[in-house]
Amino acid sequence: MARPPAQPGGQAMSPPYRFDATATAAECHERHGRIEPGAETGQEVSVAGRIMLRRVQGRLAFATLQDATGRIQLFAPAKVVPDYDGFCSLSLGDWVGVSGEVMKTRTGELSVKVQRWVLLAEARRSFPDKWHGLADPDIRFRQRYVDLWVTEEARQAFRLRSEMMSLTRRWLEDRKFVEVETPVFHPVPGGALARPFSTHHNALDMELFLRVAPELYLKRLVVGGLERVYEIARVFRNEGLSTRHNPEFTMLELYWAYADYGDVMELVEHLVAHLATELRGATVISYGGRELDLTPPWPRARFIDLLAAQSGLDIGLDTPLAELRAHCADRDIPVEDRWGPGKLLLELYEKTTEAEIWGPVFVCDYPKEVSPLAREHRHHPGWVERFEAIVAGRELANAFSELTDPDEQRARFEGQAAERDAGDDEAMVVDGDYLQALEFGLPPTGGLGVGMDRLAMLLADASSIRDVILFPTLRPESP
């Protein structure tokens, strides 16, 4: 419930326009944490933050101030605090700036003596329970600003995410990858098998699609001579929500000229190991209470071998369709008549095998039929050089030796277009401009997509993608 604004003397108080803090809570502890109980430092600091706890006892008051770095106690004897009554009537959640000497109380709590203070902002709405915090996940997501100042784990998760992004950029830049920004609006949706969002541009009077992947633009840039290029791209997929899916999410895509998918595997395992080391202090971490060993090299396994081992079936691309369909039927997997062996194998794999993999493991070589942008395997016709990195039972990354041949790409697009006409609304459409780019020549290239939200989940030990997305997509509160 909102409380009325403070109006001393009937006049609304206006907060200052700025406040010079000279130290953070963490810096106070670092510099003076070791002084004796009862000691005074003679050093004055100015700190600022929110009042989180308050203990008034007559002519002496204590408060706990929280800033971005942590907490520090405010020590407030009536005889030194200007407007002592005003200070004591501060509410939990109010923002204050405080100046005074750093000292330690008799009981050993490092504190700032309140010799001057100023109200920086009022919390006119009540603070969540100071002990239990926020339990309702709905409020945590809808009012993330409340969650963030009340829930330490939430602050930690988002700090970790920020560091992860920053470390990723630095690591890639050290390897001469150039960060770029490609369009969010695509005239032709492409780069992934996914349903797009669409919108309309008034001046051009045309339908535009929000990107489902930046892939085709990034490969155009490789054609243009950016030999190592990456984008940390917000992408949009018009699909369901779950603990692992948000309609808008962040993907790292990277293209590396002259490399193949084997090179990309090494890049992925070393990048992830680097992030784990920096953020968790080791390459063996725990996720959801279970050990996860991210130390390179990660095992490599062929898709078809994993499927065979897990399902006990001796099947492949040359298995008769009727037999594959029967295997699907045995497992209650719905199939469609137009599906070829590759799609049926993929379905069988996803329903029987993928969830059983804890990883990390590189699952290699997928059917060509379900990988319209990947290059055919150099030794296995009908298969492509593609891998998915499965970590903690989830797909973390998808990569391939890129398909570079424009004629082959055109044929694949046309196959996709036929699928689309047959009713598959996730199938790709022919992207003539992209084909034209390929005709200018795309060198051998390794490409990669990494779900950064899922990587953040892994490193933050979060069970839901909503724990690593500040403002996850929700239904509006009122219909």
Place this chain on the structure above:
RNA sequence: GGGCCGCUAGCUCAUCAGGUAGAGCAGGAGACUUUUAAUCUCAAGGUGCUGGGUUCGAGUCCCAGGCGGCCUACCA
């Protein structure tokens, strides 16, 4: 989309079998010079998610809807 669960004061939670709602914290008033979830006293605080129904009587039972959580499905 399906299943299960939840929704009570600003927050965290109670309310045994249907009898007209209760606590802690926050907010208000007061006491208190070393507290740290401070403590103590007092007062206040609720169209019990919404709408129907059953009943003498519904927060409680039934139906529909809303929002959320988990699982499942979908989803590279």
